[in-house]
Amino acid sequence: MSYKTKEVLRKLVVHGLLCIIVAFCLFPVLWMSIISFKEVGESITGFNALRIQSPTLANYKRLFELIPIWTNLLNSAFTSIVGTVTTLFFCSLAGYAFAKFDFPGRNALFYFVIATMMISPEVGAVPMFVIMRRVGLVNSLWSLIIPRMATAIGIFYLRQYMLDIPDAIIDSARIDGCSEFGIYRRIVVPIAKPALASWASITVIARWNDYFWPLLYLRDSSKYTLMVSVSMLPVSDGLSTPWQVVLAGTTLVIVPSIILYLVMQTYQKSGQVAGAVKG
Template sequence: MNKTGIKSTPASFIYTLLVITSILSLFPILWMCFISFKSPGESISGINSILVRSPTADNYRRLFELVPIEKNFFNSLFTTAVGTVTSLFFCALAGFAFAKYRFPGRYVLFYFIVLTMLLPPEIGSVPLFIIMRKLHLINSLWSLIIPRIATAVGIFYMRQYILDVPNDLVDASKIDGCSDFGIFIRIILPVIQPALASWAAVTVIARWNDFFWPLLFLQKTSKYTLMVSISLLPVSDGLSTPWPVILAGCTLVVVPIVVLYIFLQNFQKAGLISGAVKG
């Protein structure tokens, strides 16, 4: 019981609950990975499905025969990396302008951008497809990057974070002769590292898992992203569904994003500490 007279929850109970929750969350991923190494004759259902008696990499070999995994993996990696970097830069740049500069129509333009968050992105798929076709960007990976180079959610998020940066810091930089772009690069970006790390984690997951826009803009197998190519795997192999092969593809999609998220999470924690010290 603590000082307020309220009985506190034992730490061991909380840790046990967290461990159980983590196991339940990770079990589908582990089950998928185990199934991807099973031979065709082994069971993939029931309590014994988690056991792999004869591990084999044939499912991955078969997967590489069905789809150009190396090329598709590069396409996903390229669009995710470039899309994330450009989104971070331009969303932060727009957020900086809306937060620290006064210009005519600033609030009208900002609230118009916020209102677009009420509309689903797919509503603009037809006009956007026409624009990409006229720009000769159909079947180009840039069609997945340029239209979302800055998003309403990202601009709103960065603007709200940059509002907390002291104006005196910006004014002092101007007095010292720093240009507007120099202030953004040397002052704003280092201060908002926690926001950049958080938005990077969200953007990486969204870009890697993107399915609708690659399916719309890309029409060649060699240009597909990993998510699209895996979804187009044949659902039947003779008289049975090749689940081990399909789950091998799903493993290649899921495992990299989990590793990337853990990597970005470390940067996010470091950014939070750095931001607290600078604040």
């Protein structure tokens, strides 16, 4: 086989495999959005689901009657964005400390942080609620933000990335009289941008999709996040919401997160350029 045919073959395999994977990734989502445009009563089982006879927006209209979409959307956006910004800040600060400082107890503390990754906070949900109440955050969107402003897993991820930052840059900045926080802000953050961006996109989506905690802490529909409102459509006792409407709801939950992700992607792209420069 010549080099050229080998290249062509390689191209074929790579693209072919990825196309199959993409099909599997997209299919359930497409399936969901197709059904959300079908009339109630049209068959949605088996292959019928994919045949759409008379597309309708009625399911979405119904959804807007059922739940306060705009308020819920705003709540979701607020908790996801503020939650992500705060967690990025505190995690990267701590990650930087673990990666680039030598101080007594560093290793012990770091192992401790890793060990705490293993404790699911959900295990202590009941006492957690009591604490939340004490600090007056029940039924407040801040209850979803404050406890997770700094997470072990975020610290771990960012620390791993920051290990690769050359010490020399930091030392020279220190010699130039830059403050410690200034070094973090002007040197560490720009270099760590790709890691920060990928962590941000993951966090923002996880927060958007968060279900357990909002359900526990939030008490009325004007405070609910979109995820909670939509998830209540089918599970609630005595409900008979047709699937088309439920899937319209899930589509409405998923579309903003896709948009959010695409926005993050553009950041990430510029971040990668910056990351490549340092190499």
